[in-house]
Amino acid sequence: MKYLDKNVELCTECGLCEEACSKAYFKVADKEKSRIRINMESFGEKITVCNQCGKCIEVCQVQALYRDKNGIVRLDKSKCVNCLMCVGLCPENAMFEHVEFLEPFKCIACGICADVCPTGAIFLKEREMATAE
Amino acid sequence: MDFKVLKSFSYQLGKIIKGYNNRSLYINLNDYSIGEKEVTEMMKDKFIGGKGFGLWYLWNAVTPETKWNDPENEIVIATGPIGGITQYPGSGKSLVVTISPLTGIPIDSNVGGFFGPYLKFAGFDALEIQGKSKEDIVIFIDGDNGKVEIMDIDTESIDSHLIAHALTDMFAKNEEDKKNISVVSAGNGAENTLFGLLNFSFYDMRRKTVRLKQAGRGGIGTVFRDKKIKALVVKFSNTRGDLNCPHDIELIKKTGIKLHKEIRDLDDKQNQMRKVGTAHLIEIMNEYDLLPVHNFKFGAHPDTKNITSKVFKERYFTQNMPDGCWYGCSMSCAKAVDGFELKTGPYKGQRVTVDGPEYETAAGVGANLGIFNPDFIVEANFYLDTYGIDSISFGTATAFVMECYENGIINKDITGGLELNFGNEKAAMELLHQMARGEGFGKIVGLGIKRMKDIFVREYGADREFLNDIGMEQKGLEYSEYVTKESLAQQGGYGFTNKGPQHDEAWLIFMDMVNNQIPTFEDKAEALHYYPMFRTWFGLNGLCKLPWNDIVPADNDMTDNPAKVPEHVQNYVDLFYAVTGKKIDAEELIRQSERVYNFQRVFNIRMGHGKREDDKVPYRSVGPVTEEEYLSRQERYDNQLKEILNYDIEGKSIAERMKVLREYRESQYEKLTDAVYTRRGWTLDGIPTLKKLKELGMDLPEVVEVVKKHLG
Known part of the structure; x- marks a missing residue:
């Protein structure tokens, strides 16, 4: 399966990935709406993004989170009851929420951000299905 | 399953505004009448919700002579204004109130499961059931279509694991729909004992099975079966995180995520x-x-x-x-x-x-x-x-x-x-x-x-x-299951409860016995004021107590008062504001509880109980009743006699030592009673004073009337 991997040392904090992501999914350049975050103060990681580990699937009572046929962890918004446990319990802090939405959102390894990254700090990588690193 | 609709009632679906529907559902099983009642501003101000609403409705339903199995006794189920939010742990509780078969006074029980939130989303802040049916019935509240039905349903058994499954299957369209159903049921034991309970169901999608949580204490299930109720069923299909239409959802989300993270890390x-x-x-x-x-x-x-x-x-x-x-x-x-x-x-x-x-x-x-x-x-x-x-x-x-x-x-x-x-x-x-x-x-x-x-x-x-x-x-x-012999404060923690000895009002054993944080009578009295009031608040709002202090922030020990978990108290202050839009602080939170707590005390007095005499406790909870018990902790007891009472144990039989120890311990409990009543604003006979009731704004005419009779 594909997932977004990172090489933190190459990151120049230019923010192009955040802009590309929020534009792609929310039609606006707003890092608060990006599914990848650079230097989020509260997270303590330079690059915060989902590694598709699937821990959130375990905690979701309504089974709104699931692994699709490509191995990507996705949210079915129609089932979500907006409890945000997945946001709080994510070991990577990579499930995000925003004041304008009830549902959380996360990286689905589409690669749009990797395409715009000038240094190759983020890139799509292959691994065996369903195992994180 | 075969069924017959005995009575049907349609209502307009509504919208919750800042945690309240502003109406409740009333059902009388004597004649199968069904109607709506307005939830007034007075109720919201003075009783908040949950067991506050339950006690208020029950007060108005019964007389001082009402027994648990009289038709006028009610079962009231309500969550509270915060109940039903999905973002903060422990926010789905239902509070159940009735006149208890065991005690003859109001019992209140705090229970999980989906019923309370779904009842609220269906349009009602409380469900009030009065009267007694002649035949076994099921009450179905259809929160999707605005319909309440009293039904005769032929079920295989009333035992909860069977009837909860059967009714979930019957009212759900398919597997996916089962999570939208919650069943309240009792069982054959509830019918044949006086300590019957109610099971509140929720559907576990992972296990594909109905799970049961219990409103355990005080025989509510017995009253339920005496009314010939087999089950209550509620259905609501579109649970979302904003159905309470809260004043400030962002604050709820932030507070919830903060606690989720604490739980993850700690x-x-x-x-x-x-x-x-x-x-x-x-x-x-x-x-x-x-x-x-x-x-x-x-x-x-x-x-x-x-x-x-x-x-x-x-x-x-x-x-x-x-x-x-x-x-x-x-x-x-x-x-x-x-x-x-x-x-x-x-x-x-x-x-x-x-x-x-x-x-x-x-x-x-x-x-x-x-x-x-x-x-x-x-x-x-x-x-x-x-x-x-x-x-x-x-x-x-x-x-x-x-x-x-x-x-x-x-x-x-x-x-x-x-x-x-x-x-x-x-x-x-x-x-x-x-x-x-x-x-x-x-x-x-x-x-x-x-x-x-x-x-x-x-x-x-x-x-x-x-x-x-x-x-x-x-x-x-x-009694619930803690040994209190060596903790005077917890003897009172059980003894001074409104409903009877259940630990949900106060659990002070570690503060008292292990950590010695409340050594004086005044300290114990303060704890026996603060904690019962603080914990009462969960039951007014549809909340669970556990996320308050079964997880604490990493820096909790550095705070002024670790036992109170100050950061979590602030979470609750924030949540109340975020849902209702009403600004409160930690002191007003306590006063909200005091109003209902004192009302419940007066309710007990109205029913012929609730005075000092009723707060006495069995000696087994205070000290050793038998020589076997004394000998099992002989060193501790001998030392107490020597060190505290200057009693020379030399040559004294165990029976003599036990007698002296008993006199001492019982006198301590009496002194504690004086201190606690004084702190709570009660007379030494345990009656809330008019001054206290006025101060709280709980000098309602019907309350004052009861109290005056006893103040002498």
């Missing part, structure tokens, strides 16, 4: 609620000599190692399942045992899912009966739930009869052949099955300790004083 290091739930208390209580063993005689037992949380975790609990009893509860303490094969009773040989065991059940039907077999505890847990019997009252009442049996007060002729020695698990299990069948000695034990004491004195010539000493009931309610 629960494993603190109480492991996510892994073992309340069962972690078994070994802790044993270690501190607080686990009731042999009818509260002792506080520990070497065989406790067989029933620790480690045993349940490794051999019973199914791990890595989302175990919250409402959405968003990352504390997830609701453990379950899957595929458990029953060895006894009507369902012998079947494989079932058992919710629990919780600490109280393991302590009550395990240690307190001298039974240290986890298989027995899980099996008893299953049957207690499905029969609709409170495991705490069952455990404490059975421990009492075991001690009576061992003392020759009752014998095999009286018990119908059951050899009720401590540790006899076969006899204990048979007693439980008898309760469900309404047969034999089980029928007697099912009356509860208070009535058994009368019977044993009257019929078998038992010594009244001895039974009063060892019978662990007060106000008619059986």
Whole structure:
């Protein structure tokens, strides 16, 4: 399966990935709406993004989170009851929420951000299905 | 299943505004009338919601003469303004209120499951059921279509694991739809004992099964069956995180995520609620000599190692399942045992899912009966739930009869052949099955300790004083499962409760006995003011107590008052504002509780109880009743006599020492009573003063009228 991997040392904090992501999914350049975050103060990681580990699937009572046929962890918004446990319990802090939405959102390894990254700090990588690193 | 609609009522679906629908649902089973009532501003200001609403409706429904099985008695179910939010752990509780068969005064019980939130989303802040039906009925509230129906449904059984499944299947369109149903039911044991409980269901999508949470205390299930209710069913299909239309949802989200993260980072290091739930208390209580063993005689037992949380975790609990009893509860303490094969009773040989065991059940039907077999505890847990019997009252009442049996007060002729020695698990299990069948000695034990004491004195010539000493009931309610002998504050924590000795009002043993944080009478009185009021607040708002202090922030120890968990108190202040838009602070939070707490006290007085006399406690909860108990802690007791009382024990018999110790301990309890009543603004007879009621704004004419009669 594909997932977004990172090489933190190459990151120049230019923010192009955040802009590309929020534009792609929310039609606006707003890092608060990006599914990848650079230097989020509260997270303590330079690059915060989902590694598709699937821990959130375990905690979701309504089974709104699931692994699709490509191995990507996705949210079915129609089932979500907006409890945000997945946001709080994510070991990577990579499930995000925003004041304008009830549902959380996360990286689905589409690669749009990797395409715009000038240094190759983020890139799509292959691994065996369903195992994180 | 065959069914017939006996009465149908349509209502306009509405919208919740800042936590309230501003209406409640009233059903009278005498004539099957169904209607709506307005929830007034007065109710919201003075009673907030949850058990506050329950007590207010109940007050207006009954007279001082009303008995539990009179038609005017009600069962009221309500969550509260915060109830039903999905973002903060422990926000889906229902509060149930009725006149208790055990105590004759209001009982309130706090229970999980989806019923309360779905009732609210269906359009009602409370459900009030009055009257008695002539035939068995099911009440169905269809929150999708705005319809309430009283139905005659032909179900195979009223035992909860069957009827909750059957009705979930019947009212759900398909598997996916089952999560939208919640069933309230009792069972055959609720019908044949006075300590029947109510099961509130939620559907576990992962296990594909109905799970049950219990409104356990005080016999509400008995009232439910006396009204000929088989079940209540609510359906609501579109649960979302903003259905309360809260004032500030962002604040709710932020506060919730903060606590989810705390739980993620700290629960494993603190109480492991996510892994073992309340069962972690078994070994802790044993270690501190607080686990009731042999009818509260002792506080520990070497065989406790067989029933620790480690045993349940490794051999019973199914791990890595989302175990919250409402959405968003990352504390997830609701453990379950899957595929458990029953060895006894009507369902012998079947494989079932058992919710629990919780600490109280393991302590009550395990240690307190001298039974240290986890298989027995899980099996008893299953049957207690499905029969609709409170495991705490069952455990404490059975421990009492075991001690009576061992003392020759009752014998095999009286018990119908059951050899009720401590540790006899076969006899204990048979007693439980008898309760469900309404047969034999089980029928007697099912009356509860208070009535058994009368019977044993009257019929078998038992010594009244001895039974009063060892019978662990007060106000008619059986004690929950903590040994309080060495903690004066917790003797009061049980003794001064409104509903009877249940630990949800106060649990001060560590503060008092272990950490010595409240040494003086004034300190204890302050704690016995603050904590019962603070904890009352959960029941007004539809909240669970556990996420308050079963997880604490990493820096909690550095705060001014770690026992209060200041950061979490602020979370609740924030949540109340975020939902209702009403600004409160930590002091106003306490006053909100005080209003309802004092109202409940006056309600007790109105029903002929609730004074100083009623707050007396059995000596078993205060000190050693028997020489065996004295000797088990002889060093501690001898030292107390020497050091505190300057009593020279040389040459004194154990009986003489016990007498002196008893006089001292009982006098301490009286002094504590004075201090607590004073702090709470009550007379020394335990009656709220007019000054106090005025100060709280609870000088309602009907309240003042009751109080005036007793103030003299």
